Amino acid sequence: MPTPDRTAAKEKFMAFLEEKNLRITTQRRAIVDTVFGTDQHFTAEQLLEWARERDESVSRATVYRTLPLLTESGLVHEMDFGKDYKIYDPNYADHPNHNHIICDDCDKIVEFESDKLDELENEISHKLGFSVKSQQLRINASCEEMKKLGECKNKDH
Amino acid sequence: MPTPDRTAAKEKFMAFLEEKNLRITTQRRAIVDTVFGTDQHFTAEQLLEWARERDESVSRATVYRTLPLLTESGLVHEMDFGKDYKIYDPNYADHPNHNHIICDDCDKIVEFESDKLDELENEISHKLGFSVKSQQLRINASCEEMKKLGECKNKDH
DNA sequence: CAGTCAATCGAGACCGAGTCTCATTATCAA
DNA sequence: TTGATAATGAGACTCGGTCTCGATTGACTG
Ligand SMILES: [Mn+2]
Ligand SMILES: [Mn+2]
Ligand SMILES: [Zn+2]
Ligand SMILES: [Zn+2]
Numbered sequence: 001m002p003t004p005d006r007t008a009a010k011e012k013f014m015a016f017l018e019e020k021n022l023r024i025t026t027q028r029r030a031i032v033d034t035v036f037g038t039d040q041h042f043t044a045e046q047l048l049e050w051a052r053e054r055d056e057s058v059s060r061a062t063v064y065r066t067l068p069l070l071t072e073s074g075l076v077h078e079m080d081f082g083k084d085y086k087i088y089d090p091n092y093a094d095h096p097n098h099n100h101i102i103c104d105d106c107d108k109i110v111e112f113e114s115d116k117l118d119e120l121e122n123e124i125s126h127k128l129g130f131s132v133k134s135q136q137l138r139i140n141a142s143c144e145e146m147k148k149l150g151e152c153k154n155k156d157h
Numbered sequence: 158m159p160t161p162d163r164t165a166a167k168e169k170f171m172a173f174l175e176e177k178n179l180r181i182t183t184q185r186r187a188i189v190d191t192v193f194g195t196d197q198h199f200t201a202e203q204l205l206e207w208a209r210e211r212d213e214s215v216s217r218a219t220v221y222r223t224l225p226l227l228t229e230s231g232l233v234h235e236m237d238f239g240k241d242y243k244i245y246d247p248n249y250a251d252h253p254n255h256n257h258i259i260c261d262d263c264d265k266i267v268e269f270e271s272d273k274l275d276e277l278e279n280e281i282s283h284k285l286g287f288s289v290k291s292q293q294l295r296i297n298a299s300c301e302e303m304k305k306l307g308e309c310k311n312k313d314h
Numbered sequence: 315c316a317g318t319c320a321a322t323c324g325a326g327a328c329c330g331a332g333t334c335t336c337a338t339t340a341t342c343a344a
Numbered sequence: 345t346t347g348a349t350a351a352t353g354a355g356a357c358t359c360g361g362t363c364t365c366g367a368t369t370g371a372c373t374g
Contacts, residue, residue, distance in 0.1 A: 023341050023350055044332080059353045064332065080237040084361080085331060101287050110285055117281070120274055121296055128267055130258050130298035137294045139278055141287035180321055180370050201361080216324045221361065241332080242360060 006036040009075050009093035016073040030055035031066045035076060041087050041109065081138065099137040108143060163193040166232050166250035173230040184219045187212035192233060198244050198266065238295065256294040265300060 013032055017024055034051045042050070044063055051058040067088065070076035075093040078086050081102060091098065091111065097118055101110045117137070125132045170189055174181055191208045199207070201220055208215040224245065227233035232250040235243050238259060248255065248268065254275055258267045274294070282289045 021350090025341070025351060027352070057353080061333085061353065061355095062351080065351085078239075080239070082235075082237070101282055101285060103287065104290055110287070112281060112285060114277070114281055117274075117277055120271070120277060121294075124269060124271055124274070125258055125296055125298055128258060128269060130260065130267070130296070130300050132296055132298050133261055135294065135296045137278075137292065139282055139287070139289055139292045141282055141289050143287050178321085182322065182370070184323070214324080218324065218326095218362085219322080222322085 005094060009090070010036045012093070013070065013073055013075055016075075017069070022069070026055060027051075027058045027062045028066055030058050031063060032070075035070060035088075035090050036093070039091060041079070041089050041091075043085050043087060045085070047088065079136065079138075082140075099139070101139045101141050103143040104140050105142050162251060166247070167193045169250070170227065170230055170232055173232075174226070179226070183212060184208075184215045185223055187215050188220060188223045189227075192227060192245075192247050193250070196248060198236070198246050198248075200242050200244060202242070204245065236293065236295075239297075256296070258296045258298050260300040261297050262299050 010032055013036075014024060017028070031047065031051045033054060034047060038050075044060075044067060047067070048058065048060055048063045051063060067076075067078075070088070071078050074096075075090070077089045077092040079089055079100075081087050081100075095111070095113060098111045098113045099117070101112065102108070121135055122132055167189055170193070171181060174185075188204065188208045190211060191204060195207075201217075201224060204224070205215065205217055205220045208220065224233075224235075227245075228235050231253075232247070234246045234249040236246055236257075238244050238257075252268070252270060255268045255270045256274070258269065259265070278292055279289055
């Protein structure tokens with residue numbers, strides 16, 4: 001997944017705020033700069049921590065208030081990976097249809113896109129009388145092959 | 158999705174318990190009878206309610222203790238549909254690879270299976286150096302067509 | 315059928331992610 | 345500059361879900 005155009009995404013979000021007559025506060029700026037300053041998936045708590053490095057005054061409440069705006073704008077997606085907290089993904093700003101493979105052994109996450117998959121989903125949905133609004137595919141796997149090749153250098157296995 | 162073989166699934170679970178030297182208590186029996194007595198997706202709280210209709214003495218703790226056994230056995234799957242509680246699905250006992258389309262407007266859920274989809278997922282995973290252990294696809298959609306046909310008779314639209 | 319004892323139980327304390335309240339502050343159009 | 349009001353931080357609160365602990369019970373023995 002190539003390096004994304006963060007500036008564009010940030011400006012889109014600012015435009016989104018303006019459109020809804022919402023204010024651009026210093027705290028929101030810190031949060032937004034953080035979100036579009038990373039390629040990583042993150043939790044609300046992580047975002048709070050990172051945003052506070054930019055502006056000490058950012059509160060947990062404001063993070064939790066801003067997250068729905070980010071997801072509503074479509075620039076950030078809320079995801080569930082089976083943990084008891086939600087995961088947020090800023091990469092949808094540039095790759096609106098990507099999915100994830102997670103290695104159950106080392107928690108490595110790989111993103112991928114597939115037109116074939118999108119087509120198949122549309123086809124199936126259409127047959128069943130639905131029109132797709134969004135989708136979320138999570139594949140849990142193990143990177144055995146990569147381990148053999150010494151490319152899975154994470155945790156304890 | 159055709160009517161499943163509930164008796165078989167129940168017996169499989171009893172065998173699973175025996176294998177692990179776990180006891181078949183009256184409370185577990187009530188819970189298991191409930192789980193394999195329905196085709197519906199359910200929450201932990203719903204399961205508690207239903208199981209109590211069979212045995213008043215079933216407690217919330219025992220429901221929450223039994224659910225992980227059921228999922229570990231593979232006969233029930235734990236799913237996330239974006240709500241703040243988990244959904245449990247007993248239909249995996251008979252349809253180990255099915256997926257879900259959810260109508261965002263009326264909460265209708267339709268199950269489907271697709272060999273093509275399974276193949277595609279395996280293919281993509283293999284290319285990326287993973288071997289699939291499990292997967293979860295959720296399609297959020299709207300049943301506009303069905304509405305037009307008067308077949309979507311749920312909630313308020 | 316009684317005896318043993320670890321597995322299991324129910325009640326309720328507890329946990330933690332996320333939400334809500336409210337008094338105070340800051341944005342921004344006029 | 346100012347006023348209307350959106351937004352803020354602190355912390356109380358909610359609510360799925362987990363854990364603890366003393367009492368109970370299932371399964372196996374004899
Ligand atoms: Mn991603
Ligand atoms: Mn199902
Ligand atoms: Zn791995
Ligand atoms: Zn509908």
